Amino acid sequence: MAKIDDKVNKEVEKAAKRFGDKFDEEMYRQTNPRVLEYLTQRNEVHERFSNALNNNDLGELRQIIVDAEIACPVSGTRDWTDVRQFNLMFSTEMGATSDGALKVYLRPETAQGIFVNYLNVQKTGRMRIPFGIAQIGKAFRNEIVARQFIFRMREFEQMELQFFVRPGEELEWFEEWKKIRMKWHQTLGFGAENYRFHDHEKLAHYANAATDIEYKMPFGFKEVEGIHSRTDFDLAQHEKFSGKKLQYFDPELNKSYIPYVVETSIGVDRMILSIMAASYCEEDLDNGESRVVMKFPPALAPVKAAILPLIRKGGLPEKAREIMNQLKFNFSCQYDEKDSIGKRYRRQDAIGTPYCITIDHQTLEDNTVTIRERDTMEQKRVSLNSVEQEISEKTKMEYLLKQLI
Numbered sequence: 001m002a003k004i005d006d007k008v009n010k011e012v013e014k015a016a017k018r019f020g021d022k023f024d025e026e027m028y029r030q031t032n033p034r035v036l037e038y039l040t041q042r043n044e045v046h047e048r049f050s051n052a053l054n055n056n057d058l059g060e061l062r063q064i065i066v067d068a069e070i071a072c073p074v075s076g077t078r079d080w081t082d083v084r085q086f087n088l089m090f091s092t093e094m095g096a097t098s099d100g101a102l103k104v105y106l107r108p109e110t111a112q113g114i115f116v117n118y119l120n121v122q123k124t125g126r127m128r129i130p131f132g133i134a135q136i137g138k139a140f141r142n143e144i145v146a147r148q149f150i151f152r153m154r155e156f157e158q159m160e161l162q163f164f165v166r167p168g169e170e171l172e173w174f175e176e177w178k179k180i181r182m183k184w185h186q187t188l189g190f191g192a193e194n195y196r197f198h199d200h201e202k203l204a205h206y207a208n209a210a211t212d213i214e215y216k217m218p219f220g221f222k223e224v225e226g227i228h229s230r231t232d233f234d235l236a237q238h239e240k241f242s243g244k245k246l247q248y249f250d251p252e253l254n255k256s257y258i259p260y261v262v263e264t265s266i267g268v269d270r271m272i273l274s275i276m277a278a279s280y281c282e283e284d285l286d287n288g289e290s291r292v293v294m295k296f297p298p299a300l301a302p303v304k305a306a307i308l309p310l311i312r313k314g315g316l317p318e319k320a321r322e323i324m325n326q327l328k329f330n331f332s333c334q335y336d337e338k339d340s341i342g343k344r345y346r347r348q349d350a351i352g353t354p355y356c357i358t359i360d361h362q363t364l365e366d367n368t369v370t371i372r373e374r375d376t377m378e379q380k381r382v383s384l385n386s387v388e389q390e391i392s393e394k395t396k397m398e399y400l401l402k403q404l405i
């Protein structure tokens, strides 16, 4: 399908060149016979694929691969095995002796802990529906091809939110969470065009709607977050197998029910990979040199400020240490006095430190320092009293979060 999309886009690009300013892309996409033919082909494959997934028809899936002439990108072969289901979970044993041991599974998502605790949280937190419970934790999956750095691992870190709503309102909340989460990603400032939704062809057995938020990684658009409308499936299953009632009493409706759940689930590791990919820049400078710079949003940069005495004598290191001691309780800082100041700036650029604070002889005279800003490389002289304020605005998480309101 992506190949057919590429073909369509190529036709559109060619036509855009041919027609120049007069080109109406939307009209062209709707009327050009070749584009329409491609789109028909695409829809056919799409429908077959979607049906095969929903019917669990592995034979048909294999046939689609054969009919679409899909070749292995590495070896070029089209000699495929049958399509098979893989084991997705890791099993292990729990118990003192091996003969009495119980087979258990490592969790492939963190969500279930929230489900079994939701009534405790609701009661002790005096929550009313709608409300959410969020948590972070390790998840484990028997990934067949764990690769692409930290994109796909067998042990990874998930942040999940389960949001409990009234039955029948879940699809509205699903749409609401799609908006909230997309805005959250876009607030990071990596360009709205680098994100998109990908609605699922095949819904998991517990879901009645699902979408992924995809980010344009260097290796293509890839999922960074999944949003699911999980219905009352999980709570109903826990109720059924534990024999414990998991109903919520809704004081406004004056009745009890099992809530419906909208989940949003994001991998910390994938998120970090997307931030690294988006932030990495190689720049040629006006003076003929080049630099590698990580343009992390300052609120996410691991080191907020570097404290740099211009030289290693004349009382400058002592003054720099003093400043470090003043800042280190609120900001993660690095102290560096080795090598030339230029080299030290480069080192900080490469780890994405938003601010470099340089202490020179003038500092000893009038209590001023220079602050260098990572992206513009501009330097300004400020009084020591205002350093904290200068670096705090953009490096605080508050700066990002306030943009979400």
Ligand code: ATP
Pocket (backbone or CB within 6 Å): 141, 143, 150, 151, 152, 153, 154, 155, 156, 157, 158, 223, 224, 225, 226, 227, 265, 266, 267, 268, 269, 270, 271
């Ligand atoms: P994929 O289709 O890439 O395998 P998924 O649809 O199985 O992902 P979900 O079950 O929706 O993923 O999990 C929620 C989030 O957890 C994903 O958006 C992703 O950020 C993260 N995640 C899932 N599997 C892995 C993994 N193996 N390694 C790292 N992060 C993962």
